[in-house]
Amino acid sequence: MNYWLMKSEPDVFSLADLKSRPGRKEPWDGVRNYQARNFMRDEMKVGDRILFYHSNTKPPGVAGIAEVASKPYPDPTAFDKKSKYYDAKSDPENPRWVLVDVKYSKSFKHFVPLEAMKAMPELASMRVLQRGNRLSITPVTQAEFDAICQAGE
């Protein structure tokens, strides 16, 4: 089993939004970064656990847990001319962008703010805490995952 951190702007899509979706599931569409795509395409497995991170909000931080709920498949928004994620260069015969479905698992009792994460020695090498990190999907270690869960409960 692998562990991940996935960022979402809560104004656009929050953990509470995921919880309220039918089946508590949602396709993680709109990823237009190759590294993030490759993680979904090549490394994610159904059942992998996800730290659901709220970015671009006050305060930013981890709101709770989700899990990978499907194998990778082509991102339909890339072919939808009305979508803001439309990509004319993605050929339906050879899709450029893929996604996985993400399923709600739980909301933390205590939101874990970025500021608190920075103060946790266990998270010193965590990717999302490194300077200049912008990647919306990053792998995390089990130790990092456990430390954040502990802080959240």
Next chain:
DNA sequence: GCCAACGTTGGC
């Protein structure tokens, strides 16, 4: 294949 220009991300 280099690299400047540009657009985006995301904390502050």
Next chain:
DNA sequence: GCCAACGTTGGC
């Protein structure tokens, strides 16, 4: 709203 950091694009 600012701006540093980073990824992508496109001219050469």
